[in-house]
Amino acid sequence: MFKEYLQKLQDQHLLRRLRTIASSTGPTVRLDGHTVILLSSNNYLGLATHPAVIEAAVEATRQYGAGSGASRLVCGTLTPHEELETALARFKGTDAALTFAAGYLANISAVPALIGKDGLILADRLCHASLIDGCRLSGATFRVYHHRDMNHLEQLLTRRLPGKPTLIVTDGIFSMDGDIAPMRDIALLAERYGAAVYVDDAHGTGILGETGRGTLEHCDVETRIPYHMGTLSKAIGSTGGYLAGSAEFVAYLVNTCRAFTYTTAPTPAAAAAATAALRVIRQEPERRARLWQNRHHLAQGLTSLGFRLAASESPILPVIVGDPDRAMSLAHTLLTLGVYAPAIRPPTVPASTSRIRFTITADHTDEHIDQALAALAQAGRALNMI
Numbered sequence: 001m002f003k004e005y006l007q008k009l010q011d012q013h014l015l016r017r018l019r020t021i022a023s024s025t026g027p028t029v030r031l032d033g034h035t036v037i038l039l040s041s042n043n044y045l046g047l048a049t050h051p052a053v054i055e056a057a058v059e060a061t062r063q064y065g066a067g068s069g070a071s072r073l074v075c076g077t078l079t080p081h082e083e084l085e086t087a088l089a090r091f092k093g094t095d096a097a098l099t100f101a102a103g104y105l106a107n108i109s110a111v112p113a114l115i116g117k118d119g120l121i122l123a124d125r126l127c128h129a130s131l132i133d134g135c136r137l138s139g140a141t142f143r144v145y146h147h148r149d150m151n152h153l154e155q156l157l158t159r160r161l162p163g164k165p166t167l168i169v170t171d172g173i174f175s176m177d178g179d180i181a182p183m184r185d186i187a188l189l190a191e192r193y194g195a196a197v198y199v200d201d202a203h204g205t206g207i208l209g210e211t212g213r214g215t216l217e218h219c220d221v222e223t224r225i226p227y228h229m230g231t232l233s234k235a236i237g238s239t240g241g242y243l244a245g246s247a248e249f250v251a252y253l254v255n256t257c258r259a260f261t262y263t264t265a266p267t268p269a270a271a272a273a274a275t276a277a278l279r280v281i282r283q284e285p286e287r288r289a290r291l292w293q294n295r296h297h298l299a300q301g302l303t304s305l306g307f308r309l310a311a312s313e314s315p316i317l318p319v320i321v322g323d324p325d326r327a328m329s330l331a332h333t334l335l336t337l338g339v340y341a342p343a344i345r346p347p348t349v350p351a352s353t354s355r356i357r358f359t360i361t362a363d364h365t366d367e368h369i370d371q372a373l374a375a376l377a378q379a380g381r382a383l384n385m386i
């Protein structure tokens with residue numbers, strides 16, 4: 001059974017394999033004995049390798065141990081967890097916050113905690129898989145609206161049954177396209193039709209908005225959106241997920257989210273690293289500025305080379321190739337030229353939109369970007385893509 005299944009994937013050129021990086025995920029990494037430029041990490045601000053963040057993780061491990069020993073509600077809530085939740089609430093400007101072992105776990109348990117069988121969920125077609133799984137697990141009636149299409153969302157809202165609790169679900173920055181949800185329009189429609197809104201800001205947290213609070217700060221709708229979710233695993237440089245809101249909301253989640261209750265608390269190191277990263281985000285705004293400079297440098301370079309870029313507005317810069325084989329060839333050629341950025345294929349992205357999802361970080365230098373663009377020019381010409 002396994003063999004046939006894997007063979008079928010292989011025949012469709014959709015078989016996936018793990019590759020091991022033998023270094024930290026900085027702007028360059030060690031892969032198969034070579035140093036290559038990494039252009040696909042979500043470590044946007046470079047905080048996974050920031051000395052203060054690493055030191056906080058090491059110190060927490062010394063003081064509190066390598067593991068937490070139990071789930072949060074039994075005896076796994078340690079001082080680093082409480083400190084992180086206080087810091088997150090302060091960062092997001094909310095009364096409270098709750099952390100989960102992963103962003104995935106936050107989504108699959110918080111969405112079902114907020115809406116059940118009698119409810120209606122309206123989700124953007126390109127929402128992250130963890131949100132889609134959360135929507136399915138809730139048992140609510142689940143409809144998708146065309147990507148960022150507010151007319152379609154309004155149509156679905158007008159068709160809902162009166163009195164049915166309604167939840168609009170969206171990413172802040174879309175993970176595979178890099179564009180931003182029209183949060184002001186979504187807030188307006190939600191207010192008009194009495195719906196609640198749940199935003200997954202995994203990719204916006206730390207990088208968008210004047211102080212890095214994310215997509216909702218960027219769109220000036222923080223107080224109009226009740227449910228803010230994000231991850232600690234991208235710009236924040238650690239691992240985990242969070243929800244921020246009122247103290248009552250957090251207490252409700254503590255008492256309802258199965259993926260919070262029935263899993264061991266995150267490691268003290270992960271929690272302390274995230275707290276330190278939030279401090280760095282506040283103290284070193286120049287990292288965010290540098291990230292955006294680098295983003296413009298790479299976007300401009302890709303456009304002037306003639307690559308077909310998705311309509312990105314963020315450090316996620318997808319080059320749409322279409323055919324999965326062609327995307328694999330581009331990734332492979334780039335790797336031989338010293339640039340690591342794997343191809344993204346269905347089912348992660350819709351059919352015929354296989355792509356290389358380039359991402360840039362604050363730690364890339366101009367030389368890294370110029371070198372990567374030279375490799376892209378060579379690979380693109382060799383494969384007749386530009």
Ligand code: PMP
Binds near residue numbers: 102130200203240
């Ligand atoms: N939401 C989005 C939009 C994501 O891109 C991801 C990670 N790929 C997640 C949620 C899951 O977060 P985590 O990696 O922390 O589980």
